[in-house]
Amino acid sequence: MVIRAIGALFGAAATLIGRLRYAQKFVVVGLVLLIPLGFVAAAYVGLQRNQIAFSAKERNGVAYLAPLVALAARTAQARHVAVTGDRAGVPLDGEIAAVDAVDHRLAPKLGTGDAWAATRGLVVAAHQATGAASARYEAYNTAMQALSDLIVRVGDLSNLTLDPDLDSYYLMDTLQFRLPVVLDNAGRAADLAVLAAAAPATAGTQALIDLGLTNGVLAATRATMARAVTTITATTAEADVRSRTGASFDRLNSAITRLTATLTTAVKDRRPAEIPADGAGAVQAAATDFAAQAATSLDRLLEIRIDGFSGRADRVELATGLAALLAAYLFVGFYLSVAPPIRRIVATLHAVAGGDLTQRVAVETRDELSFVAQALNETVAKTEAATNRLAQEATHDTLTGLPNRVLALDRLGQALKRGRVSVLFIDLDRFKPINDSLGHHAGDQVLIEIARRLTTVLHGVDTVARLAGDEFLVICTGAEVPENVAELIVAELSRPIVTGTGAAAREVTVGASVGIAYAHGSTELTPEDLVRDADVAMYRAKQRGRGRAEVFDDTLRTAVELRLRTQEDLRHAIGGGQIRPHFQPIVDGVTAAVVGFEALARWQHPTRGLLGPADFIELAEETGLIVPLGAEILAQACAQAVRWQRDRPGRRLSVNVAGAQLADPSFVATVSAVLGDTGLEPHLLSLEITETTLMADTEAAVETLRAIAALGVHLALDDFGTGYSSLTYLRRFPVEALKIDRSFVAGIGQDREDEAIVGMILNLSRALGLQVVAEGVETAEQIDQLRRWGCPLMQGFYFGRPMPAEQIEQFLEAPQPVLS
Incomplete structure (x- = not known):
């Protein structure tokens, strides 16, 4: 079972490879392997190039961050000097110039030009500020905040915040987020100590609170940096980075620890004056040194990463190139061995495709191509014979x-x-x-x-x-x-x-x-x-x-043109309000009372006037328009019957159904929808179908008529006696009434055969329990004879012609014919 499954799965491949020589198999398989390998290699090299570009952008960010951190440290010193009241201040020109230079070089790549310009303005404004020490202190705070925001922005723009490696990520995090906080808060602690000592009691209390908060930030940042340095030294493979980072952080850690201990004692004893004026200097110096070391280490790690990406991409490109050269060499050999015979085969095929079935191919090889040539020649010979035969059959x-x-x-x-x-x-x-x-x-x-x-x-x-x-x-x-x-x-x-x-x-x-x-x-x-x-x-x-x-002749040509125009007009008439039902009364054969109406289609043509069914029904049946036309007549007639029921209840409505309607799959649904939309009771509706329609497809007709009868709608067989139906078929259909064709009624009193047929139909209907309507009644003689035979219902010009709905009320009010 398993072997058969494997054979079915790999049968096509085995058949294909089995027809090749070993050299050809090698070439084909090699190409099949190398082509996807080439795609994979190209994708891999592209990925490495993208990683190189990603890391190169990170290096640009590191190059930008280093002078920014140095400027932040220098700005913090300048703030302290401003708080102590030294008007000489700390020069910032060198650090600003360094950032200017790096921004000039990297701003087009990182998009930092506008942000640095705004930050530079704040730094210069703080450095040039005059007035009270507290005012200058706030100006420097604004500048420091702007520098911190710019440092974060540079990290975001240069992909540093997305770095995938732990060692470089934590170096970036320390350089971008932690060191600016240390530089700012260390300086802020010294500055707050000076301000608290000189402030009134209330302000001094607030300064002590601020000192406590600053001390907490320094302690938390030191702990975070300690964890980051531990991760860096544990994960980086570069010994130089481990030693430099660890030694530099040890100095910074000691400086922060001493400062936080001093701040803790001063805040606890409420003696800010005990905080040395240069207490933050050691932390700032150590932080500046650590920032330089972190930037150098981070740049080194990124450089190593870029070198790794480049080396892998170069190796893959080299291997892919060698594989491509080998594949090309083998393909050329394959081409030279099979191309000439294939060209001759293709030339023969082109000749055959062009209709020349006399061509034959000669291949002087000892491989499988010789079998192909032989098979081709045999196929062409057979095709030539078959084509000659098909040419006869095609014509x-x-x-x-x-x-x-x-x-x-x-x-x-x-x-x-x-x-x-x-x-x-x-x-x-x-x-x-x-x-x-x-x-x-x-x-x-x-x-x-x-x-x-x-x-x-x-x-x-x-x-x-x-x-x-x-x-x-x-x-x-x-x-x-x-x-x-x-x-x-x-x-x-x-x-x-x-x-x-x-x-x-x-x-x-x-x-x-x-x-x-x-x-x-x-x-x-x-x-x-x-x-x-x-x-x-x-x-x-x-x-x-x-x-x-x-x-x-011209008469027929005119008739054809009229027929085409009529067909087009009929398409617009259906649904355009031009197709309307006229109603012919059906009367009781004894009392002449009107018991119902038959709806007959009429076409109110805009130029030709009122047209009878002879002018368009046959055309509608031939073109398929009889289906929508019949549905429109059914809907209008049922709606009118509902209006009559309000004043004259009980009168039934008969509507003719064409063969195409009965064969339409949606016919039953259409009848049901019309009854639901108009509200006409189903037992008041009778659908009339001809014998010819039923005989077209008896099985389908039986199914459809049973579905109609299930709705409660009555069914009548129209034009009875003119078709080919048998009593067996009549029993199969759920028909409740027969309508004697007018051609037989017209022969009453004139043709004994017609009279015999009418009498037979009446006797048959009584035997089968069917209702009967005699159509085409036009004379009193016909009425008298039909009454003697016991015909229950009659319909014809004697009682009334088809008329529009608006004339029905007038017709019903007029005196009706009295039957003798």
Whole structure:
């Protein structure tokens, strides 16, 4: 099991590698390994370069911090001198100049120019301040705070606060954050001692509090620095850094310890005068020395880190370069060994792709390429044979051997360029029943015989083609008279055709309708246009009785144009308020009382006026617009029925449903939504479906109708007696009413067969417990006979024509016909 899984997983790789020679395997595998290795190496080198740039920026920050810390220390001394009242002061020019120089060099890289300019102004202003000692003290405090902020800013801008190594990080932390605090607070302690000694009692108390706070800051900072130095000496690998840092901090630690002890005693005894005036000097001197040592050590660690990054990047680049050279060397060898045969193979493939299937490739090698060449030659030979066969199949009908639509349109296009041409569009009249009743095998036999007859009797025409199904096309470009050719076709295809053999032999009659279209040398017509025109003419032949030929003329062209305009207008009419229901009354067969209405679609066209269903329903069905149109009529009719129920409750509404609506997957949901939106009770709605609609897909129709019936909606079978339904189908459908087709009602009193059919339908409905509506009732004679037969409901012009909703009230108020 495991072996099979491994084989399935690595089968493709094993197949690929197994077809290569060992040298080729080595080259391919080497390249597969080196390419990702190159990407990895490039990424690694890029990372090292980024780290170098990161650390170099840190070194810039260290270079900037060193003179800044020195300036902070000098400023603290100057503050003390200002507090003691020495007007000579401590010169700051040297330290300021040092920071000026480093800022001039590094400000473009770090972006510190504006911050240093502001801080420099505060330092100079404090140094030049006059007045009371306390005022000068506050000025220096402001300058010291600005220096501390700038030191922190430099650390942030130079990545020092993001340093990843413990030793360098703690050196940075001490230099950037701790030493400025020590320098400031040590000096502040001496300054506060002087101010406390000279201040009144209340101010002296505040000064002692400030001294205590300052002492606490110094003690806490010393402890933090001690932990940092311990971490540095424990983690750094540089002995010089360990010794320098430890020795320098020992001096600073001792100075801070002595100062904090003195401050503790002075604050405890409330004798600030015992704090020596130069008590902070030792701490500041040691802090300045430690800052210099820390900056040097930090710079050294960063330099070592940069050297490490550079060395690793150089080594990786060197190794990658050597690997690339080796790969290139091997690839060139591979190229020289296989490129010429491959070029010959590719040249042959290009020739084959260009349609030249006579080319063959010759490869004089003893490796696998020779097998490739042999396989290619065999494939080309087979392709040549298959292409010749497919060329025939692509342009000819496989069943009849006639040219197909593609070849027919191509030949028609060539004929149009030469001048006058005509086409005959042939559609068999009774072919579908043969397929349905005798099977597709019999249908194929009929099509083959039709093709044989056409090619036999029309041997002089340019092309006889089969377009699709039972549609054929004849192209005439010679001296033939298309009308004569069409008559010959109709006569020839009207003769019976024998299908099957032996006992299964059957004689069938098909017949054909023919449409003729002329080009008359027009350069504007395309082959598709001419075939379409002939198709339209053929449909007129169908409409005029079939088994005949019709010519496409200006009348048909006008009809086609009108049809296209009507189709476009209908798209805008649906949803545009132009499609409206008219209502025809349905009456009780005994009392003539109106029991309901049938909603019938009408189109209030903006220019053509009111159009009946004959003007647009068939077009709507063909274009698929019948689905939204039917939904709109259903919604309007149901809304109107709800309004009638308020004053005249109980009257039912009937609405016709087209086949496309019934087949639409959303039809049931549409009916349910309309009932919910309008509030019409489902039992007041009846949907009318024709037998032809049900027979199109009986299984789907049964499912849909059962879902409709489940909503509580009634179902009626419209135009009953004209379709092909059987009693078995009638029992399967959840139909509750039958509507006798108007053609049978019209024959009452004139045609005994029509009367027999009407009587049979009435007897059948009573036997099955179905309601019956007789449509097309127009005469009193028809009414009398229907009443004698016991027809319960009637509908027709005798009782009322379809009318808009606003006329219904007037109709109901008028006297109704009285049945004798």
